[in-house]
Amino acid sequence: MIVTAPVVVWFRHDFRLADNAALTAALETGAPVLCIHILDDAAGQVAARWWLGRALESFDAALRPLGGRLHVFHGPAIRVLPAVVAATGARAVFWNRRYDPEGRETDTRLKAMLKERGTPAHSFAGALLHEPWTVRTRMGQPYHVFGAYWRAACQMGHERPPLPAPERIAFATPDPAGLPPTVEVGAIGREMRATGWTAGLEEAWMPGEAAAQEALEQFLDGLLEDYARDRDFPARPATSGLSPFLCWGHITPAQIRQAVVARPHAAGLAKFMAELGWRDFAWSVLFACPDLLSRNLRPEFDAMAWRRDREGLRAWQRGRTGYPLVDAGMRQLWRTGWMHNRVRMVAASFLVKHLLIDWREGERWFAHTLVDYDPASNGMNWQWVAGTGVEAAPFFRMMNPLIQSRKFDPSGAYIRAWVPELAGLSDAQIHAPWLAGGVAGYPAPIVVHEAARERALAAWRALRGQAEG
Numbered sequence: 001m002i003v004t005a006p007v008v009v010w011f012r013h014d015f016r017l018a019d020n021a022a023l024t025a026a027l028e029t030g031a032p033v034l035c036i037h038i039l040d041d042a043a044g045q046v047a048a049r050w051w052l053g054r055a056l057e058s059f060d061a062a063l064r065p066l067g068g069r070l071h072v073f074h075g076p077a078i079r080v081l082p083a084v085v086a087a088t089g090a091r092a093v094f095w096n097r098r099y100d101p102e103g104r105e106t107d108t109r110l111k112a113m114l115k116e117r118g119t120p121a122h123s124f125a126g127a128l129l130h131e132p133w134t135v136r137t138r139m140g141q142p143y144h145v146f147g148a149y150w151r152a153a154c155q156m157g158h159e160r161p162p163l164p165a166p167e168r169i170a171f172a173t174p175d176p177a178g179l180p181p182t183v184e185v186g187a188i189g190r191e192m193r194a195t196g197w198t199a200g201l202e203e204a205w206m207p208g209e210a211a212a213q214e215a216l217e218q219f220l221d222g223l224l225e226d227y228a229r230d231r232d233f234p235a236r237p238a239t240s241g242l243s244p245f246l247c248w249g250h251i252t253p254a255q256i257r258q259a260v261v262a263r264p265h266a267a268g269l270a271k272f273m274a275e276l277g278w279r280d281f282a283w284s285v286l287f288a289c290p291d292l293l294s295r296n297l298r299p300e301f302d303a304m305a306w307r308r309d310r311e312g313l314r315a316w317q318r319g320r321t322g323y324p325l326v327d328a329g330m331r332q333l334w335r336t337g338w339m340h341n342r343v344r345m346v347a348a349s350f351l352v353k354h355l356l357i358d359w360r361e362g363e364r365w366f367a368h369t370l371v372d373y374d375p376a377s378n379g380m381n382w383q384w385v386a387g388t389g390v391e392a393a394p395f396f397r398m399m400n401p402l403i404q405s406r407k408f409d410p411s412g413a414y415i416r417a418w419v420p421e422l423a424g425l426s427d428a429q430i431h432a433p434w435l436a437g438g439v440a441g442y443p444a445p446i447v448v449h450e451a452a453r454e455r456a457l458a459a460w461r462a463l464r465g466q467a468e469g
């Protein structure tokens with residue numbers, strides 16, 4: 001009997017069958033395919049780990065009717081992948097690219113290591129509309145301003161048409177004896193359920209490729225038309241909710257783009273495509289600045305007198321600042337692993353400016369609690385809000401949580417949904433319960449807006465004084 005050497009497809013943030021260039025290329029070799037994931041523990045990302053657990057389950061379930069399964073290994077990829085290749089005699093490895101600095105480094109090392117041993121590793125695009133090094137100024141430099149970036153990206157075109165899902169897959173059936181230790185596909189799901197924290201996530205989300213397509217359809221049919229008008233109002237079902245599906249690769253921007261441009265007359269089309277552009281832009285920023293999560297992109301902020309305020313940080317994390325819109329957002333995040341974009345901006349601004357706490361604390365909390373956490377979007381947006389990043393909102397421009405609340409949640413419906421203690425207040429009172437004499441069980445504001453504003457501006461003036469002096 002002739003045993004055909006398999007090819008390995010290593011799935012990371014690309015748990016889908018359709019528009020999966022690595023899988024398609026692997027199938028084109030005609031060799032049996034071994035579908036694997038390597039659990040390389042990422043500390044501190046708890047909600048993301050829950051999503052990963054469910055993504056593994058749903059992807060495995062999608063492979064079963066085709067006659068195969070997902071093999072999940074545990075350990076550092078740099079050890080595990082070569083061991084899988086050696087044990088199966090695989091003749092090639094395929095993966096879709098990732099762009100975070102650690103991931104890139106690992107992949108580069110693995111490619112070189114495998115090549116040396118005679119096994120080529122092939123990598124493919126798919127997670128973005130444009131690879132993060134391709135949209136450049138005429139001088140070949142990365143863009144620092146989104147408007148110019150997006151104009152250049154649109155001029156380049158977004159031509160890559162999405163690939164169809166394979167109808168058949170010939171799966172490899174390796175002998176488990178020689179393989180590195182595997183983990184049962186449902187193990188992470190069980191581990192996360194045992195924390196007792198994931199009930200809200202389970203209620204809010206159904207990870208997987210089918211659910212991503214359903215979310216896209218619902219958005220296109222009901223919400224795209226009014227997207228530009230409604231997207232800033234957190235109580236309205238107005239945005240796509242696609243961010244975690246994009247983050248985990250259940251759907252690609254190319255698939256979304258194809259579906260969106262098929263509705264050329266929808267009023268919200270350009271605005272929605274530009275939001276996908278922000279996601280690409282964030283990755284191009286992280287690609288150009290690998291220390292985005294640790295370093296102020298504007299170095300003058302290195303001397304900022306951030307406050308160490310454990311209690312303030314804790315109140316913010318738990319949605320107990322006394323500012324209802326901020327608290328509603330932080331509670332939505334804690335319960336569902338997601339927060340509306342407008343409220344992310346208000347809550348982030350509150351931490352950095354009203355509490356004068358280093359944006360990196362907020363970035364870390366979001367990394368811990370977001371199901372759509374990605375280092376590029378999170379890092380870039382935190383630095384944008386803090387005024388420390390590329391094309392950032394200036395530090396002295398502070399979002400007033402009360403004004404934001406009255407403007408974007410005028411009836412208080414969003415606040416009522418997440419801060420039930422305030423549900424009995426009138427539409428006018430709910431934004432500032434302290435003006436109505438307070439509500440039992442709900443905290444008084446932990447800072448007074450005007451005083452916090454003065455404190456932040458004084459810190460900023462001192463910083464400028466140092467820079468000029």
Ligand SMILES: Cc1cc2nc3c(=O)[nH]c(=O)nc-3n(C[C@H](O)[C@H](O)[C@H](O)COP(=O)(O)OP(=O)(O)OC[C@H]3O[C@@H](n4cnc5c(N)ncnc54)[C@H](O)[C@@H]3O)c2cc1C
Pocket residue numbers: 231239240241242243244246247275276277278279280282339340341342344345348366370372373374375377378379381382385
């Ligand atoms: C402080 C802060 C932290 C953030 N952290 C993350 C993060 O870790 N991961 C993440 O995916 N988004 C992050 N965002 C961006 C944005 O809030 C979410 O992408 C958006 O709320 C997701 O909801 P949606 O899918 O309904 O968005 P829609 O309005 O439907 O937008 C469609 C898609 O465009 C992309 N997008 C929209 N806005 C942005 C933006 N400002 N930056 C980058 N991409 C965008 C997302 O992929 C989103 O799914 C952050 C924003 C802020 C202010």
